[in-house]
Amino acid sequence: MLGVATIEVLLKEGYEVIAIARPGSSRLKNIPDDENVTIVELDLNEIDTLPEVLEASGIESADLFFHFSWDGTHGASRDDMDIQLANLKASIAAVRAAAALKCSTFLGAGSQAECGPVKDGVKVAPDTPCFPTNGYGIGKLAAGQMTRIEAGKLGMKHVWCRILSVYGPCDGAHTMVMSGIGLMLEGKKASYTKAEQMWDYIYCKDAARAFFLAATKGKDKAVYCIGSGSVRRLSEYIEAIRNAINPSLPIGFGEVEYYPGQVMYLCADTSSLVEDTGFVPEYSFEKGIEETVDWFREEFHV
DSSP, X not given: OHHHHHHHHHHHTTOOEEEEEOTTOGGGGGSOOXXXXXXXXXXXXXXXXXXXXXXXXXXXXXXXXXXXXXXXXXXGGGGOHHHHHHHHHHHHHHHHHHHHTTOSEEEEEEEGGGTOOOOTXXXXXXXXXXXXXXXXXXXXXXXXXXXXXXXXXXXXXXXXEEEOEEEOTTOOTTSHHHHHHHHHHTTOOEEOOOXXXXXXXXXXXXXXXXXXXXXXXXXXXEEEEESOSOOEEHHXXXXXXXXXXXXXXXXXXXXXOOOTTOOOEEOBOOHHHXXXXXXXXXXXXXXXXXXXXXHHHHHHTO
16 A cells, blocks of 8 residues: 555656565555566565666666565464564664665555554653564564664665555555444444554655655654544544445444554654655545545455
């Protein structure tokens, strides 16, 4: 989702894009079919070979490097330490590959999971103390810090984007937004918790524009939090999804128990991102969810 949206932003900005994707990935079809997009299929643990692979194709340099690839992002894999250590190693290799390609900037994708639990009402900020509670968050935190040092050693600008909750076309089927859309388009009632959480959702196209601005206008060694900067009750988001599909559909609020340790408040402090880059979200949740539902209908022929 994030990679595809970022490619679309870069194309609009007049860039030629090299899209590095997993060999045989089912999501290769989501990459825009454009003469200015070159797809390179390369496994994450082979990222150190990227300069040689590109040189064989006549590409010797690039300007910006966006690193989104990561294994073990949900479920039990988040605490698979072998997977997370491999991610960390690959992230450092990606910095070295970017430097070999003469990139001026390396931007890495972090996560609010780096911070661990944050008190209700407190926004996630670049300087929020980080006490991650799972291997995924620990791995992301270490990757942000280690790639920053490595990029500095190699003379590259480094930007780390700490991402909260993004939704949109090409997202994974397991997310709250996508699973809900799937059920509702089938005319089924989707079941949820009481959905009292106060949450910050940002549309993928807005997030991608934030990445671009952070890479081109952001400060070296900066951490930027990627979100809308405002919260709404989770039930309101769910109702907006339902209303975009069929306003008469019932919603099963309170039919699912909260997970142990459920985070009840999550919001990004985007003040430094706005100050440094001028970023302001362009999409309301309602507008973004309409586009997402339309994409889902076309993608899955619902």
